[in-house]
Amino acid sequence: MLLRSLGSFFVLVGMAFGVPAQEKRIHHHGDLSDHAHDDARGFQYDHEAFLGKEEAKTFDQLTPEESKDRLAKIVDRIDTNKDGYVSHGELHYWIKHRQRRYIEENVNKHWNEYDKNNDGKISWEEYKNTTYGYYLDEEFDDVDDKATYKAMLTRDDKRFKAADREGDGVATREEFTAFLHPEEFDHMRDIVVQETVNDIDRNGDGKIDLNEYIGDMFTPENGESEPEWVQTEKKHFTEVRDANKDGYLDAGEVAHWILPGEVDHADNEAKHLIHDTDTDKDDKITKKEILANWNMFVGSQATNYGEDLTKRHDEL
Template sequence: MSGSTSAGRMKTLSVLLAVTLCSWLVTCVPTQEKKDRIHHHKDLSDHKHDDSKDFQYDHEAFLGKEEAKTFDQLTPEESKERLGKMVDKIDSNNDTYVTAAELLAWIKFVHGRFVSEDVEKQMAIVDKNRDGSVSWEEYYKHTYSHLIDEEAFYDVVDKERYRQMMKRDERRFKQANKDGDLIATREEFTAFLHPEEFDYMKDMVVTETIEDLDKNGDGVVDVNEYIADMYTPESDEPEPEWVNTERQQFKDHRDLNKDGKLDHSEISHWIHPHEYDHADLEAKHLVYESDKDKDDKLTKNEILENWNMFVGSQATNYGEDLTRRHDEF
């Protein structure tokens, strides 16, 4: 993944984050603002990854993450020390080697823990009657009522934007709420917050992705809409090479029927690929890049020698887990 590509994506993310709530609204914000969208992160097979430039490799498994702490919070020495302790946990059979299978199991554990902790935190905030479930009324009142109903805080444009976001969240809530009673169990609330984790929510993810990208409202995504979501040119700025690469990706790999547009099924194929598992590919990638003697397994020294890649990977929750106490792993 080139540095230019990374910069373009970070610019996209910064635009999303620019739409912020007032300072006192610090928890349980509308889902569209709370997290980056699924489709922003490209398939692992799309790019040659340059881990010397871009350590935040393949963020797809952490869609919905609020704000990760990174290894920048620690000195290199602190990062290596904490990573070494984590390696002992990853080495599940205690044979002093870490295999791709052990890394895969660890990555899935880390991801599952993040989802569980996020849901637990949000439920503690929104479940006002402490009955172990979240009703749409509870969610709406906490997240939207003071944005839409209070005249003092937002102008008409703001109110309309939040009304649209509320309608979208309500639609997703109803989809997640299988029995239709508008009261989400913990599992249903998890499906609402992290729809990419549930098969029955994947169509909703596709629908939301199209809505986000389809600026002219024709129900499909053309190449310019596809590019505009990740790159906005400055005045008189030549188009970076990575943008041209993305255009070619659209033509060669996204637009399956070659009609110049992405429909619902093509968007689904893009963001829900069936050919591979992202976590599995990242585990194999970490081994491949760090395995100096090419024996298909890693020693602790091999991992620590490539520490900067690991602290920017799913294996350490992008560095956040290095800030945990050792007994919290």
């Protein structure tokens, strides 16, 4: 059962029950890359955005010739209408698909652990029994923090029901994905907000006051003085977070805080790649144009992401 490893359980439910730092409260969609987007220092961001983080690691180990060969095959896949060009729409779709893969891979990794009867669905009973097992029969008497586990079970139950759009107590793969990664689905926004309020709202009045907001980040110990950043956060609470100036954060204000409007990074990256490789400026790129800039798209550590090739050219 998964409760034998509490750490993995926290990962699976997508949000730890303990209180994280404030910046961890903000939910963003999957990042395109772990690297800063600075082409002057290298193309690592572009590699991970175009290939996906795991695939980029594979390309790092290839020779330039192998990278170009594989890139040519990828271009054929991106060009879905087979007109010989990669349009902004096709490249945008490809990058969004790469962005979503980490979620699909996470779901695939754990699917068989829960789908015990191999029917292609996961029932609430399957999830609950796999995750908590005999602790349910013992009413959590065998664990140190009984109240915490009971609260975790309640949270899981509410989230599962929110993800179960058909209301039949059984999750399809899409519904289970929404359960594990609720921040990725519009219909799960309310449950994400409610979980956040429940975490921070210590007096149970359904909203967050300033003391609760600050207490989620900082609790002084042994006469510890309040750091300067706390004063900044207090000001931010009053002037920015509390939009209606009633001294509290309600559900709408919490949603605005933790689920900000997302910049479409995939769209921006598609525009960036086309702009930098579209030599004839027709707003679409050919395989020839892409392969001429292969180090931007895929690169290779075998040549230090193309830098060695550049140096050799300069030396000649």
